[in-house]
Amino acid sequence: MDNQNIIEVNNLVKKFGDFTAVDDISFSVGKGQIFAFLGPNGAGKSTTIKMLTTLLEPTSGSIKLDDCNPTEDKDGVRRSFGIVFQDPSLDDELTAYENMYFHGVLYGVPGDLRKKRIEELLKYVELWDRKDSLVRTFSGGMKRRLEIARGLLHHPKVFFLDEPTLGLDPQTRNHIWEYLQKLNRQENITVFFTTHYMEEAEQIAQQIAIIDHGKVVAQGTAEELKTKTKTKSLEKAFLALTGSVIRDEQATGLDQMRQRRRMFAGGRR
Amino acid sequence: MNAIYILWLRQLKRYSRSKSRMLGSLAQPLLYLFAFGFGLGPIFQKAGEGSYINFLVPGIIAMTILFSGIFSGIEIIWDKQFGFLKETLVAPVSRFNIMIGRTLGGATVSTFQGILVLAISYLAGFRVQSFVGLILGLVFMALIATLFTALGTLIASKLDDMQGFQLIINFLVMPLFFLSGALFPLQGLPTALMIIASIDPLSYGIDGLRVGLIATSHFGVSLDLLVLGGLTLIFLMVGSWFFERIQI
Numbered sequence: 001m002d003n004q005n006i007i008e009v010n011n012l013v014k015k016f017g018d019f020t021a022v023d024d025i026s027f028s029v030g031k032g033q034i035f036a037f038l039g040p041n042g043a044g045k046s047t048t049i050k051m052l053t054t055l056l057e058p059t060s061g062s063i064k065l066d067d068c069n070p071t072e073d074k075d076g077v078r079r080s081f082g083i084v085f086q087d088p089s090l091d092d093e094l095t096a097y098e099n100m101y102f103h104g105v106l107y108g109v110p111g112d113l114r115k116k117r118i119e120e121l122l123k124y125v126e127l128w129d130r131k132d133s134l135v136r137t138f139s140g141g142m143k144r145r146l147e148i149a150r151g152l153l154h155h156p157k158v159f160f161l162d163e164p165t166l167g168l169d170p171q172t173r174n175h176i177w178e179y180l181q182k183l184n185r186q187e188n189i190t191v192f193f194t195t196h197y198m199e200e201a202e203q204i205a206q207q208i209a210i211i212d213h214g215k216v217v218a219q220g221t222a223e224e225l226k227t228k229t230k231t232k233s234l235e236k237a238f239l240a241l242t243g244s245v246i247r248d249e250q251a252t253g254l255d256q257m258r259q260r261r262r263m264f265a266g267g268r269r
Numbered sequence: 270m271n272a273i274y275i276l277w278l279r280q281l282k283r284y285s286r287s288k289s290r291m292l293g294s295l296a297q298p299l300l301y302l303f304a305f306g307f308g309l310g311p312i313f314q315k316a317g318e319g320s321y322i323n324f325l326v327p328g329i330i331a332m333t334i335l336f337s338g339i340f341s342g343i344e345i346i347w348d349k350q351f352g353f354l355k356e357t358l359v360a361p362v363s364r365f366n367i368m369i370g371r372t373l374g375g376a377t378v379s380t381f382q383g384i385l386v387l388a389i390s391y392l393a394g395f396r397v398q399s400f401v402g403l404i405l406g407l408v409f410m411a412l413i414a415t416l417f418t419a420l421g422t423l424i425a426s427k428l429d430d431m432q433g434f435q436l437i438i439n440f441l442v443m444p445l446f447f448l449s450g451a452l453f454p455l456q457g458l459p460t461a462l463m464i465i466a467s468i469d470p471l472s473y474g475i476d477g478l479r480v481g482l483i484a485t486s487h488f489g490v491s492l493d494l495l496v497l498g499g500l501t502l503i504f505l506m507v508g509s510w511f512f513e514r515i516q517i
Contacts (some may be wrong), residue, residue, distance in 0.1 A: 008478040050516075050517070054359060055359060055517050056517070074361075079361045081359075083359055089351070091428045094282060094283070095354075102279060102353070104361055105277060106272055106356075108271070252322075252430070256430065256432075257347070257350060257430055260431075
């Protein structure tokens with residue numbers, strides 16, 4: 001049955017000039033699944049997420065997200081997902097509440113419901129008592145939690161998280177995954193995430209796809225991947241599948257901007 | 270409509286909360302006003318042109334708005350990668366509305382910066398000629414602000430990183446300012462400079478401001494309005510066309 005899958009990707013290709021970032025990949029994500037999308041740096045993870053979330057046009061191939069096509073019905077797709085980007089996208093000069101409020105208005109969540117949901121979600125991520133503080137004063141973990149709360153405000157069916165736990169301490173990471181698992185159980189939200197922490201993916205993901213050099217090299221549960229590669233941990237399986245060569249990504253203007261950002265933010269994420 | 274309002278409101282809130290940025294961006298205009306106004310004033314007077322401070326204030330107001338407007342537009346490069354703008358690009362709202370809201374917000378803030386400079390210039394002895402003139406002056410401030418914020422937005426939607434920033438300052442913003450009639454009268458200029466000044470849109474903005482604030486004009490107020498209004502519309506249209514095609 002087609003509608004068992006909330007995301008369907010077929011023969012997806014993205015080229016930047018001569019460089020093929022995503023090379024003919026196909027995969028699907030079942031409704032209500034926690035899906036991990038793993039790969040070394042520069043493998044094509046972020047590019048794929050950008051295509052799934054209407055930020056980037058595919059060169060060829062097809063995508064279906066909640067039965068909408070991101071190239072044809074952008075707004076249909078946009079309504080059905082929430083996202084936490086790899087780079088922070090909160091407004092530091094606004095309060096936590098204002099960040100939530102503005103998001104609610106943009107997604108057309110009606111006034112009463114908006115107020116109720118904001119309160120619920122800020123309490124859920126334990127930021128309600130800080131709702132009137134400027135985001136500038138938040139720690140990295142608090143910002144992540146706020147981004148998660150914000151991404152959920154419009155009741156998305158799919159929740160994308162691009163390296164949501166990067167740079168966070170184990171306490172905060174556990175905390176965040178507890179929220180997300182609870183949410184997945186209670187509201188049947190599909191969670192699609194990327195991470196470099198293999199133990200995290202092994203514990204949490206129900207399905208895993210590994211991408212390398214723009215191609216999906218393996219897909220299955222953590223157990224299946226370990227059996228397939230005859231290894232004992234997902235990390236070993238990951239290395240067996242993608243090799244142990246360190247990937248040197250070309251530094252782009254974006255990396256320089258990230259560096260400057262870190263300088264100004266004084267080490268906070 | 271809601272998206273336009275929210276993005277406009279966001280710019281205003283950010284502005285009202287960053288007092289240091291507000292004051293910092295006033296330092297340069299005040300320096301110009303003080304150094305040029307009082308430094309060149311006696312020579313200007315001797316040449317029979319009247320008060321240089323009076324002549325200079327509209328130019329400095331326009332400069333303030335030009336810088337503030339272009340920067341607020343260029344800031345989008347940053348905003349679309351690390352800011353709230355990225356969030357709006359995946360929201361179910363039209364890119365056109367996002368662009369208009371962001372631009373109008375920046376323009377409102379820039380206009381306000383211009384008004385602040387006008388207020389401060391009262392301390393240096395500047396006086397607006399009439400109430401109607403003041404209203405006309407405000408209209409021109411808003412027009413200059415929208416024009417250059419839209420230009421900044423247009424540039425920012427084509428750039429992915431801050432590499433080109435210095436280039437834009439040196440080859441666009443500075444020439445726009447120095448080659449306009451901000452610091453000197455346009456009458457009796459060498460032909461080459463005259464031609465350049467006539468294709469610099471800021472010249473028309475400053476001329477319009479002078480009509481309102483001190484009742485002198487070089488191009489005439491209707492030409493000023495036509496050039497500024499027309500260019501603003503063109504920049505907004507081209508800008509939104511680019512903006513709708515932003516991929517990050």
